[in-house]
Amino acid sequence: MSMKLSSKIELLPRLGKTTAKRLQYLGIQTIEDLVWYFPFRYEDFSQIRPIRDVQDGDMVTIHGQIEIIASRRSRRQRKVLVEAIINDNSGQMKVVWFNQPYIAKTLKQGEYVYFSGKVEVNNYGTQLLNPDYEKEKAHQDNVHTARIVPVYSLTAGLTEKQLRYFISLAVPLIKNIEENLPPEIISTAKIMSLSDALLNIHFPKDYETLKLAKQRLSFQEMFIVQYLIKKARADLQNNNSIAMKFLEKPTKEFVDRLPFKLTNDQKKAAWEIIQGIGQEKPMNRLLEGDVGSGKTIVVALSMLNVARNGYVAIMMAPTEILAVQHYKNFVKLYQKEKLSIGLLTRSRKEINGEKVTAKKLQEAIDNQEMQIIVGTQALIQDKVKLKDLGLVIIDEQHRFGVKQRKTLIDKEQNLIPHFLSMTATPIPRSLALALYGDLELSIIKELPANRKPIISRLVEEINRDKAYQFTREQITVGRQAFVICPLIDPSDKLGVKSVTEVYERLSKDVFPDLRVKMLHGKLKADEKNQIMQDFYDKKYDILVSTSVIEVGIDVPNATIMMIEGADRFGLAQLHQFRGRVGRGEHQSYCLIFTDNTSQKTLERLKFFVSTKDGFALAEKDLQLRGAGDVYGVKQSGLPDLKLADLSDINLIKKVQDAAGLFIEKYKLKDYSALERMVEKQEITLHFE
Numbered sequence: 001m002s003m004k005l006s007s008k009i010e011l012l013p014r015l016g017k018t019t020a021k022r023l024q025y026l027g028i029q030t031i032e033d034l035v036w037y038f039p040f041r042y043e044d045f046s047q048i049r050p051i052r053d054v055q056d057g058d059m060v061t062i063h064g065q066i067e068i069i070a071s072r073r074s075r076r077q078r079k080v081l082v083e084a085i086i087n088d089n090s091g092q093m094k095v096v097w098f099n100q101p102y103i104a105k106t107l108k109q110g111e112y113v114y115f116s117g118k119v120e121v122n123n124y125g126t127q128l129l130n131p132d133y134e135k136e137k138a139h140q141d142n143v144h145t146a147r148i149v150p151v152y153s154l155t156a157g158l159t160e161k162q163l164r165y166f167i168s169l170a171v172p173l174i175k176n177i178e179e180n181l182p183p184e185i186i187s188t189a190k191i192m193s194l195s196d197a198l199l200n201i202h203f204p205k206d207y208e209t210l211k212l213a214k215q216r217l218s219f220q221e222m223f224i225v226q227y228l229i230k231k232a233r234a235d236l237q238n239n240n241s242i243a244m245k246f247l248e249k250p251t252k253e254f255v256d257r258l259p260f261k262l263t264n265d266q267k268k269a270a271w272e273i274i275q276g277i278g279q280e281k282p283m284n285r286l287l288e289g290d291v292g293s294g295k296t297i298v299v300a301l302s303m304l305n306v307a308r309n310g311y312v313a314i315m316m317a318p319t320e321i322l323a324v325q326h327y328k329n330f331v332k333l334y335q336k337e338k339l340s341i342g343l344l345t346r347s348r349k350e351i352n353g354e355k356v357t358a359k360k361l362q363e364a365i366d367n368q369e370m371q372i373i374v375g376t377q378a379l380i381q382d383k384v385k386l387k388d389l390g391l392v393i394i395d396e397q398h399r400f401g402v403k404q405r406k407t408l409i410d411k412e413q414n415l416i417p418h419f420l421s422m423t424a425t426p427i428p429r430s431l432a433l434a435l436y437g438d439l440e441l442s443i444i445k446e447l448p449a450n451r452k453p454i455i456s457r458l459v460e461e462i463n464r465d466k467a468y469q470f471t472r473e474q475i476t477v478g479r480q481a482f483v484i485c486p487l488i489d490p491s492d493k494l495g496v497k498s499v500t501e502v503y504e505r506l507s508k509d510v511f512p513d514l515r516v517k518m519l520h521g522k523l524k525a526d527e528k529n530q531i532m533q534d535f536y537d538k539k540y541d542i543l544v545s546t547s548v549i550e551v552g553i554d555v556p557n558a559t560i561m562m563i564e565g566a567d568r569f570g571l572a573q574l575h576q577f578r579g580r581v582g583r584g585e586h587q588s589y590c591l592i593f594t595d596n597t598s599q600k601t602l603e604r605l606k607f608f609v610s611t612k613d614g615f616a617l618a619e620k621d622l623q624l625r626g627a628g629d630v631y632g633v634k635q636s637g638l639p640d641l642k643l644a645d646l647s648d649i650n651l652i653k654k655v656q657d658a659a660g661l662f663i664e665k666y667k668l669k670d671y672s673a674l675e676r677m678v679e680k681q682e683i684t685l686h687f688e
């Protein structure tokens with residue numbers, strides 16, 4: 001039987017159907033998948049200790065000969081015990097295993113064996129409890145003992161020892177894995193070869209080598225990201241955009257009509273965007289600004305300029321509710337501008353506040369009657385034929401990447417619209433630039449002056465009733481409240497359980513007389529939207545929800561944001577929740593709860609309640625937790641990396657240099673080994 005990297009794992013000895021299923025659950029189907037399944041930590045059993053030196057509580061490896069081994073049933077617990085006496089010439093000690101009767105048959109008197117485990121000294125003397133063991137074999141490396149031992153995440157029914165064994169069988173094939181980076185990159189960046197790195201990530205020779213292995217694998221993850229970005233960009237650079245003239249007069253008139261003065265940050269961001277769309281080179285910009293910082297006006301200014309240049313601006317929102325909200329906003333904002341504004345979602349089509357048919361809407365597009373169209377993903381789906389697109393704005397939807405942008409290319413004229421993405425997620429400039437390289441960035445930091453800061457409090461458990469009482473008072477005078485619940489149980493990915501618990505308690509015990517509603521990820525999109533709409537329409541007083549409402553509808557009447565299990569959220573995320581209130585004229589409050597009493601946690605949460613600057617919170621979060629955790633890989637569109645740390649600026653710089661070199665040399669011609677690696681590591685970019 002010859003085993004290849006592409007062979008199914010079922011080819012491995014001692015791997016039956018059931019085990020194969022379990023491995024599949026971990027995403028492992030082939031031998032190669034095993035190779036790419038990395039340990040999440042290591043146990044250091046590399047030092048072999050003489051029995052004479054071991055002490056209570058030590059994690060040790062002993063290399064000794066078995067003098068006696070036997071199994072018996074323990075009297076009290078009726079468990080099977082296997083007991084052995086081992087001798088290593090420095091001394092003797094007892095080894096005990098519970099409930100593993102087969103060991104008495106596997107290990108035999110007189111054999112030399114490695115044992116790795118924990119030492120316990122008690123009335124019975126010194127013993128080693130439930131150690132991993134491994135017989136001494138000539139010319140073969142140890143897997144489970146007497147080395148730095150890898151520890152993998154498991155799934156039910158699979159043991160560390162099994163998985164480690166299977167991976168050890170795959171290891172000899174690692175040398176057949178093709179190097180995916182060109183030799184000049186490897187030598188310039190001074191990194192380990194791929195096969196050495198893979199070998200040592202599983203069975204490291206020593207800690208130094210392990211570090212180099214991790215470095216190499218992080219490097220390549222990051223390299224793939226940079227490669228994908230550059231490649232995607234290069235693709236788009238073959239197209240030009242229309243340079244939109246800055247039309248000072250209508251812009252100024254529009255600004256003058258606003259009931260407020262723009263903040264300095266708004267002016268600056270608006271100007272950056274207007275200049276960006278004034279170029280023939282396609283703009284690719286990210287507009288960041290805290291919730292309530294007034295991004296809408298900023299983009300409204302640029303849309304106005306596009307419209308006055310005779311082109312169409314579209315804005316895409318992640319949900320229908322949000323799209324409708326933007327649309328209504330724009331209809332109002334542009335009242336005096338004589339612009340036609342359309343709405344296009346799956347179920348709703350409107351022009352200037354009036355319902356129309358899909359056909360009518362298409363006609364308006366074809367006849368160039370509409371300058372601004374707001375909608376959902378439905379906007380870029382095949383059925384509608386957009387025309388004369390000058391600017392595409394994506395609100396809170398980072399998954400709109402190059403692929404989607406490409407669908408907007410006007411093939412006849414080889415034109416692509418300018419592109420602006422907006423988000424309330426504060427991504428520190430350093431990180432954004434490192435990750436997205438030449439992506440242009442506009443940041444609104446300052447909130448409009450009239451904004452009442454949200455009062456934030458970390459509520460101690462003894463004051464919970466007071467918080468509820470306060471909430472009740474707010475509701476009595478007509479306000480509404482959000483209650484956010486964390487995911488408690490990792491198996492409950494949609495958070496149904498924790499929300500249900502809180503919902504039951506609030507609706508039955510605490511607020512039986514109020515209208516309490518529950519929202520979680522398991523509901524269908526339509527149901528979720530309906531609940532949000534009803535909440536907006538004041539049909540409920542309290543909305544108990546998972547983080548699904550994080551980016552969502554504006555409910556100016558809501559003044560209370562309660563967050564349960566606040567320690568389970570990152571600071572940036574807490575800040576997003578907080579931004580759901582304080583959107584109207586009323587003073588708003590953010591009340592957070594935790595049952596975690598660790599000093600570190602409390603400090604983190606206190607920092608949150610005392611800081612209102614989202615960027616400061618994000619920066620702090622980044623230091624404390626790393627980028628993937630802070631931005632939640634899925635929703636932010638950050639690449640999902642196993643090893644590389646997105647806040648490791650040094651690594652990013654090194655990789656960017658290398659990627660530059662690579663692009664120069666290979667001119668982005670497909671480098672097949674790298675392409676395969678892109679697939680293998682399943683790194684996708686949602687937002688380039």
Ligand code: ADP
Nearest residue numbers: 260261262263290291292293294295296297448
């Ligand atoms: P976000 O950045 O969250 O999208 P919006 O654009 O929705 O913020 O603005 C929030 C609210 O603040 C809106 O009601 C808007 O009219 C108002 N607003 C925007 N800019 C200013 C300003 N400079 N001064 C006062 N209010 C403003």
Ligand code: MG
Nearest residue numbers: 291292295296
């Ligand atoms: Mg907004």
